[in-house]
Amino acid sequence: MNLKSFLLGACSAVALCGFANAETLTIATVNNGDMIRMQGLTSEFTKANPDIQVEWVTLEENVLRERVTTDIAASGGQYDIVTIGNYEVPIWAKQQWLLPLDGLGDAYDIDDLLPAIRGGLSVDGKLYAAPFYGESAMIMYRKDLFEKAGLQMPDSPTWEFIGEAARKITDRNADIAGICLRGKAGWGENMAFVSALTNSFGGRWFDESWKPQFDQPEWKASLQFYADLMKDAGPSGASSNGFNENLTLFQQGKCGMWIDATVAASFVSNPKDSTVADKVGFALFPNKEGVANHGNWLWSWNLAIPASSQKAEAAQKFIAWATSKEYTDLVASKEGWANVPPGTRTSLYNNEEYKKAAAFAVPTLAAMDAADITKPTIKPVPYTGGQFVAIPEFQALGTTVGQLFSAVIAGQSSVDDALTAAQATATRDMTRAGYIK
């Protein structure tokens, strides 16, 4: 054996030993574009951190929630990093299921995180999850259809205007619905929209003593408005449409307006997927005339470390990389500025290159700035959360109420019946859970 062969062999052995000793992080995540992109770029992280390997577990959103909840609640320790929403973060942090992120490093620039997003991920001043991308909700509309109908979309429209415009641009012969809104039952589906809608009508889920408010006039007004609008100007089968279905309809040119998550702005503006990419305009989430509230929809997908993880240090290192400004630059250099994860950092919205590449950047920031989850509605409330109520019981309650409201859109129930049933269900659940004494 010559010296060269010996040295090569020795180097390989050392490299193999290094690989064998590398710490492997298991990350649970959802299958969306930004997450898939991050998986593709992980090699950049492992190159810079050869002592850390990364394994991904990608699951459907609800399955992920179920899996991660089981694992964390039972201290399974299967995951080192989990992808969770801003609904779970404060609840899980209070249960001490998550580790505080206090080792992200000075270069991380924590003060650059958008205040609304950071606030939703902090408990007692400590950050428990780092935002990967964030979103609010806004109106996406067809400029060509508005022009044809002689309409001009205001920057901050009222529901009254939206209702009239939707009815005017509906063209059943051309298979164009004036407006597409979520109708599929689920706390994260139709109830995200209906809760934000009711916030903007001045309604609330609970009063200060946790008494459900479905028997109040604001709920009656918002639900009646929603039901009438979907009947007059919604697509057929609206009660089965969620985010994905409406996205497809809008991309196919079958919706005049769509009010939904700001993250969709890049999908409807992408000519590769959308037939109406060059005809889309954006405006702020509407409010009822006289009610100074734009729904307060705020959501973010975040990376957090379960308390059961044995690799917290390496996990923090990964989170610091994946949610950093440098990661944003990396995505921009590889995939273009329009594809960077939005809605987490102030610096992104000061970046002229981003604003030039993404026509939706300014309206997105305006929507996020308008959202305040600590004051979801104009009346006082005992909870936080915009399109959800940040209590553990909300998932089940929200879905039950969502089923009642979905039945209204399907024409199987009346507004009054649905509200009466929702009031009874919510009162029973909140009493059982000990909120109502």
Add this chain to the structure above:
Amino acid sequence: MARTVSRGSKIGWTIAAWVVALLIFFPILYAFITSLKTEPEAIAGFSLIPSGTFENYITVQTQRDYFKPFMNSVVLSIGSTILALLFAIPAAWSMAFSPTKRTKDILMWMLSTKMMPAVAVLIPIFILFRNFGLLDTHIGLTVMLTLINLPIVVWMLYTYFREIPGEILEAARMDGASLWKEIVYVLTPMAVPGIASTLLLNIILAWNEAFWTIQLTTTNAAPLTAFIASFSSPQGLFWAKLSAASTMAIAPILILGWFSQKQLVRGLTFGAVK
């Protein structure tokens, strides 16, 4: 005397059988057709003519490694089937040839465990797996799949064994065969069609099991069910890619079923006509 069947009736029954078979097979066929469409084609509406792209298969393989979950599915389904047969053959023998007054009750109790919703025992099973270090392991999942399919395996084998005349086993005993020899050399060869169909059915059930295989695994032991689950997205309807992933996941078991259909039918109808 054999009943004569008219030509018209024969054609009618054949057409009816084909229609039923096509109806049952159609979802799988449509998933395959959809996998050969582009995403806009897939969501455009009902169509049986795809553009014939294989891009979805390439994307699926690029995004996730197919081979590892495929091998996990093979190991788990075959492993759990062998283990189930090892327990079930003696159990079914005992129940078929040495029944007690409680045999029927035991059989019913075993079957009743299949009627319990799996999610009801998720937390205790999860904690047991965690405490024994079985989470995301092949051994843990093999045992789990064995346990959930064991009642069906025992029931099927019991039904087949009941068709075998007990006198033959008695004759073997009189010739001095031990219990082990009786099971291995006399009973098993006679019940081969039944055992084969049970084996095949159990492999199919284990391959398709999608609750425990997703709940108890992360990366090491995750089979193809977890592979499919990873393609459902909250950011759009990617039906073509999902169909490609589903086709890749079910293709092996479909091919196995195709080649072994004779044995399956023979086994499932074993003893049906006397």
